[in-house]
Amino acid sequence: MTDESQSIVPPDESVLRRIHRNYYRADALRPINMAAFRPNRENDADGLSFFRESLIDAKSVAESARKPAEDYVVARLSVAHLNRLGLTVIESEIPDLPGHCHIPELAASIYYQDKASKNRCKAILEKLTAHASKDIVYR
Amino acid sequence: MITDTFDRLIVSQQYNDQQHQFALTEVPSLDSEPRPSGLTWNEVTDRLLDIRKLQDDWDGQGAVAPEKDLVRKCFEFAQHLRNQLQTTSGGFLPPPTFVSATPEGTVAFEWQYSSGVIEAEATSTAIEWAFLPEGGSPEFLNWAW
Numbered sequence: 001m002t003d004e005s006q007s008i009v010p011p012d013e014s015v016l017r018r019i020h021r022n023y024y025r026a027d028a029l030r031p032i033n034m035a036a037f038r039p040n041r042e043n044d045a046d047g048l049s050f051f052r053e054s055l056i057d058a059k060s061v062a063e064s065a066r067k068p069a070e071d072y073v074v075a076r077l078s079v080a081h082l083n084r085l086g087l088t089v090i091e092s093e094i095p096d097l098p099g100h101c102h103i104p105e106l107a108a109s110i111y112y113q114d115k116a117s118k119n120r121c122k123a124i125l126e127k128l129t130a131h132a133s134k135d136i137v138y139r
Numbered sequence: 140m141i142t143d144t145f146d147r148l149i150v151s152q153q154y155n156d157q158q159h160q161f162a163l164t165e166v167p168s169l170d171s172e173p174r175p176s177g178l179t180w181n182e183v184t185d186r187l188l189d190i191r192k193l194q195d196d197w198d199g200q201g202a203v204a205p206e207k208d209l210v211r212k213c214f215e216f217a218q219h220l221r222n223q224l225q226t227t228s229g230g231f232l233p234p235p236t237f238v239s240a241t242p243e244g245t246v247a248f249e250w251q252y253s254s255g256v257i258e259a260e261a262t263s264t265a266i267e268w269a270f271l272p273e274g275g276s277p278e279f280l281n282w283a284w
Contacts, residue, residue, distance in 0.1 A: 020198040020200070022197075022198070022239055022240065023237070025236070028251060029236065029253065030251050030256075033236070033237040033239055033247070033249045033251075034247065034256065035239045035241045035242075038242050038243065040201045040242040040243075041242075042201050066196075066199040066200075071198075071199065112243075115279075119277070119279045122258070122269050122271065122279075123269075123271060123277040126256050126269075126271040126273075126277075129256075130273070
């Protein structure tokens with residue numbers, strides 16, 4: 001759900017997802033595994049975090065983490081594709097880092113709500129992972 | 140021979156003294172041969188040893204480290220997969236493609252096929268199986284520890 005104060009990221013944009021290397025294997029059929037898109041109960045309470053590529057580049061996304069940039073890869077996902085999966089991308093500013101946005105349908109509060117909700121989210125994450133695995137822009 | 144077709148497989152399974160109905164679903168053919176790009180079972184063990192060493196915030200994004208007892212159960216589960224989880228075709232599950240700690244302190248075993256994904260997520264109370272065939276209907280079931 002969105003309110004009027006939140007802006008939806010348009011479908012002609014792409015968003016970037018920072019992924020820890022533990023979720024990445026270059027030689028796998030899908031180099032990224034599903035666990036890379038699990039929301040964190042504390043940090044993703046309102047939605048799963050991404051960054052708008054129109055406002056920040058992949059290297060800066062990797063470098064913005066608390067751990068060294070080499071611990072991460074960054075995948076690109078098209079907003080249009082996310083929309084086709086029934087997901088919306090909402091702008092959500094955070095201090096000192098441009099382009100932050102999130103997907104409210106994959107918020108921790110929804111993912112961990114109950115078993116049925118978690119299973120629904122897992123089915124979406126499988127598709128999300130397949131899409132993200134095709135376009136890894138920082139490794 | 141490795142195939143990517145989906146077959147109806149395991150019928151039921153005894154695990155930790157409990158009988159589990161496992162395959163009400165179409166899942167990828169489970170041959171005894173490892174998948175191309177799959178881990179070896181020794182690598183699965185190495186991954187679990189690495190996971191056992193993780194501390195909270197290991198990903199720099201607030202991840203919870205898995206409890207030691209859960210990782211111990213994962214070793215047993217991996218051993219069970221390797222030696223006892225026989226399919227109706229007489230084979231065993233190949234080693235998974237990934238073994239990863241999740242942000243919530245669970246451990247996910249993931250098998251990737253061109254026709255879909257199987258995930259077994261080890262939580263404190265159960266193994267949560269997800270069968271996610273590409274273009275098909277997902278199915279889910281739990282094995283209590």
